Amino acid sequence: MLVAEIAWTHVRARARQTTVALLGVAVGVGFSIMMAALMEGSQDDFIRQLVDALPHVTVSDERRTPPAQPAETAFAAAEFHGLTPEVRRPGIKNPLATIIALDAWIPGAAAPSVQTKAVLRYAGRDRSASVVGIDPNREPKVSTLAAKMRQGTLASLYRATNAIIIGNRMAERLGARVGANITVQGERGRLGAQVVGIFHTGIRSIDENAVYVLVKTAQILAAQTGLVNEIRVRLADPMSGLEIARRIEAETGYKSVSWQEANEDLLSSFVIRNVIMYTVVGAILLVASFGTYNIISTITHEKARDIAILKSLGFRAATVRRIFVLEALLIGILGAGLGWILGYVLCLGLGSVEFRNPYMDSNYLPLAYSPLHYAIAAGVALTSSLVAGYVPARKAARLHPVEIIRGAT
């Protein structure tokens, strides 16, 4: 209590210096919180979009290693040149049976799809497109497409013989509306289709290029009856994607790619980004701690005579040390408290700034409000204040009172 009183009196008596030190810590903590919120917010937002937009696991009709050709299997010791390789029929074998088998154990849902390429033609305009054949009953369980529909629904695909759902940007480019009859030129087939719905995901590349038709329509375009070249899986816990993908691949033999694997390079760049972020945050707080060191050093220097007196009265060195460490902690605690408020206000301010991106719909900066950011910033600030205070405090506690008293007399 006495230690706290003396510490508080010292800190209070130097209002201007204390305010500067407090502001140093507060600004450090505040900006650290803001930076962390911004970095993690953008990362979370990006991951959320990835997780929302893409299947959590994509099972394709490929193998990790290409299957051996018949000549290699039959004549392992010999080498042949100029043989025509065996052409295998594309697509997943027994796709419905595979989906039913997956449905039995995966914590989520699976849906078939047919991926093919086509050119859409309407009113003399041609636009290339990625055609995705879907099952409107299963699709809502594996993607957010149903929620992105602006006109029509996924079930509208059943309304016409060859129905098609297109993105709003594709619709703008073609000049087509719901009800328009367009020509779809596939790799091997051509058909007339009616636009029955328009979607908008907010991701320009998808809104411009992707179109959805029924599985059988896509099969006609690909001229492959019964073709299903992709099974898309959505999981209850997207984070389990890696593990589930591994198991699916082991059970089906088909290449199963989790969303993490598909975006490995992006996700690993987040690690580097986080290292940079925490380095910068640490540097900000380190600079702030110099302010604390400065004030505690100044106080101990100015208070050398008082320290000598306290020690001559019988105060132990440890007590003197505690006084100055506590002063640093007081600055750290008050600074961190102010920093929390500043950080929160900065986040609110940044969060209200409208941010326009020509490729995305996000209008506001994504920010993550996490108690962990506040705890880390305050923890680092307190630790650095403690270290900054301890060094001069230890020096003060070691002062020999006689040297000071002699100097003063």
Add this chain to the structure above:
Amino acid sequence: MTSAGDPLISARQVTRILPGVVPTTLVHDVDLDIRAHEFVAVTGPSGSGKSSLLYLLGLLDLPTSGEVLIGGRGTAHMDEDERARTRLETLGFVFQFHFLLPEFSIRENVMLPMRALGRLTADETRARADALLASLGLADHAGKRPDQLSGGQRQRVAVARALANDPPVILADEPTGSLDSRSSEQVFQILRDLVDRNGKTVVAVTHDLGLAERMDRRIRLVDGRIVADAPTAHAA
């Protein structure tokens, strides 16, 4: 355990040499005993080692050789915390300059040693501080800051602070050195009363030979050595 005649403070062949390129001997081979109820003046020319001897007797400094005994107990083996505790319980210091903490009130300054010792409750500490200040004529100034008092008043506060834990010995380093003659006389009378009425032992370093003669015993130092140690005319 000390009996009435045992010395409160003793120095046994105490020498203090300041290390350096040219080592300086501050106190040389000093032997002395300070007994209860003595009012001892330590005199000598500037640089004779008066203050150094006082700091050694008060455990503020460590002898290079020899030993200081407090209440018959050796202090050579004590660590810094033990010496601090002994100072807190047994010794009171008054310096030439008051050395009061400027941010604290007069009362708070007097309460500091009591609070550091922690034997009294908050109320008892406050009551004792007020009583001490009242006994030194400072009752009306308890709430003031040191810079609101005159030099003489501040020095009286320093005496009150030295008495806070009721130590048997007061060590005073030029207690009247920075005061005018009136204040000087007041402070001297306070110290005199401490010995005569309160049974304290006072060891005071002074340049003022007039004051020294009004104490009970005078120790004269030259070049760190005791050259004279005898009762004053006042004691006789």
